[in-house]
Amino acid sequence: MRPSFNPRLINGPFRDPGLFIPFHFQNRALLFDLGDISGMPPRDILKISHAFVTHTHMDHFIGFDYLLRLMLGREKTLALYGPQDFINHVEGKLSGYNWNLADKYNYPLVLEVTEVHPDYKLGRRYRCKDRFRPLGQAVRQPFDGVLYREPAFNISAAILDHQISCLGLSVRERFHVNIIKEGLNRLELEPGPWLTDFKQAIYSQTDLADGFEVNLPGQPTGKRFELGSLAEQIARITPGQKISYITDVIYNDPNHEKILNLARDSDHLYIEAAFLEKDRKIAGQKHHLTAHQAGKLAAEAGVRHFTIFHFSPRYTDQENLLYREAMAAFERFA
Numbered sequence: 001m002r003p004s005f006n007p008r009l010i011n012g013p014f015r016d017p018g019l020f021i022p023f024h025f026q027n028r029a030l031l032f033d034l035g036d037i038s039g040m041p042p043r044d045i046l047k048i049s050h051a052f053v054t055h056t057h058m059d060h061f062i063g064f065d066y067l068l069r070l071m072l073g074r075e076k077t078l079a080l081y082g083p084q085d086f087i088n089h090v091e092g093k094l095s096g097y098n099w100n101l102a103d104k105y106n107y108p109l110v111l112e113v114t115e116v117h118p119d120y121k122l123g124r125r126y127r128c129k130d131r132f133r134p135l136g137q138a139v140r141q142p143f144d145g146v147l148y149r150e151p152a153f154n155i156s157a158a159i160l161d162h163q164i165s166c167l168g169l170s171v172r173e174r175f176h177v178n179i180i181k182e183g184l185n186r187l188e189l190e191p192g193p194w195l196t197d198f199k200q201a202i203y204s205q206t207d208l209a210d211g212f213e214v215n216l217p218g219q220p221t222g223k224r225f226e227l228g229s230l231a232e233q234i235a236r237i238t239p240g241q242k243i244s245y246i247t248d249v250i251y252n253d254p255n256h257e258k259i260l261n262l263a264r265d266s267d268h269l270y271i272e273a274a275f276l277e278k279d280r281k282i283a284g285q286k287h288h289l290t291a292h293q294a295g296k297l298a299a300e301a302g303v304r305h306f307t308i309f310h311f312s313p314r315y316t317d318q319e320n321l322l323y324r325e326a327m328a329a330f331e332r333f334a
C-alpha cells in the first residue's frame with residue numbers, strides 16, 4: 001500500500017518539535033506544531049494549508065512569524081488551530097508588527113484561527129489587506145473531538161494536561177484508495193493528475209452511477225466511464241492510514257486514558273520522550289514523559305510504529321539510552 005501521507009519530523013530530536021505531513025502526489029501538507037521551521041525548504045513550508053499548534057510554549061510556536069513571512073503576499077488561506085487562548089496568542093503575535101503596507105499586496109493572505117475548548121471551538125478570520133484586524137466576532141461551534149474534516153480524512157484532538165492545555169493530535173484517512181496498475185493497463189489509461197480527481201470523487205461519495213471523464217495529456221477528448229465500474233477495475237479500498245502526535249504531557253491517569261483513545265491502532269505514533277526513567281521525578285515536575293512511559297503508551301495503544309522526539313539537552317550524545325529505553329518498554333508491554 002502506498003501511503004497518502006508521508007510524515008517527517010521537522011528537526012532532530014534535540015531541537016524544536018514538529019511534524020510535517022505532506023500529501024502524496026499533491027502540492028499540500030499539514031503541520032503539527034510550529035517551532036523553529038527555518039531548516040525546512042520554503043517550497044515545503046508553502047505547501048502547508050493547516051497548522052496545528054499543541055500549545056504556545058516558545059519551542060512549539062516560534063515558527064509562526066517565519067511561516068507568516070513566507071506566506072505574505074500570496075493568494076492563500078492558512079488555517080491555524082491551537083488550544084484555549086490561542087486566538088489571543090495569535091493576535092498578540094500579529095499586533096507585534098506594523099502592517100501599514102499590508103494592503104498593497106496583490107494577493108490576499110487569509111488566516112483562519114481556531115481555538116479548542118473542552119466542548120466547543122472558537123474561530124476568527126484575519127485578512128492581510130485589512131492589516132490583520134479581526135473580521136468580526138469569534139464564531140463558536142460545537143467540538144466533539146474532531147477538529148477538522150474533509151471527505152478524505154479528519155483530524156481529531158484531545159485536550160491533554162501539560163499544566164496548561166496541550167492538544168494531542170491524530171490524522172486519519174477515512175479509507176485508502178489503492179490504484180491497481182494492471183487495471184489501468186487493461187483500460188489503456190496512464191497514471192496522471194486525473195487519479196487525484198478520481199480518488200476525490202470516491203471520497204466525496206459521488207453517485208457511483210455518475211459519469212467520470214479521464215483526461216489524458218495529449219488527447220483532445222477525454223474517455224468517459226461510469227465511476228462505479230471504473231472503480232471496480234482500477235481501485236482497491238483498504239483501511240486508511242492513521243498518524244498520531246503526542247508531545248508535552250505529564251504522565252497521569254487522565255492523560256493516559258485520553259492518549260490511548262486518541263492514538264489507538266495508529267500506523268505511526270510520534271511521541272515525546274524528554275527524559276530517562278531514572279529522571280522520572282524531573283519529568284513529572286516539568287510535565288513531560290520519560291522514554292519508558294512513551295514506549296509503554298505506544299505499546300498499549302497498539303500502534304504499528306512509533307518514533308520518540310523532544311529530548312532534553314541533558315542527554316546530548318546519549319540519545320541511544322532514550323531509544324533503547326523506549327523500545328524495551330514497547331516490547332515489554334506490547
Ligand SMILES: [Zn+2]
Pocket residue numbers: 057059060248310
Ligand atoms: Zn516543548
Ligand SMILES: [Zn+2]
Pocket residue numbers: 055057162248
Ligand atoms: Zn511545553
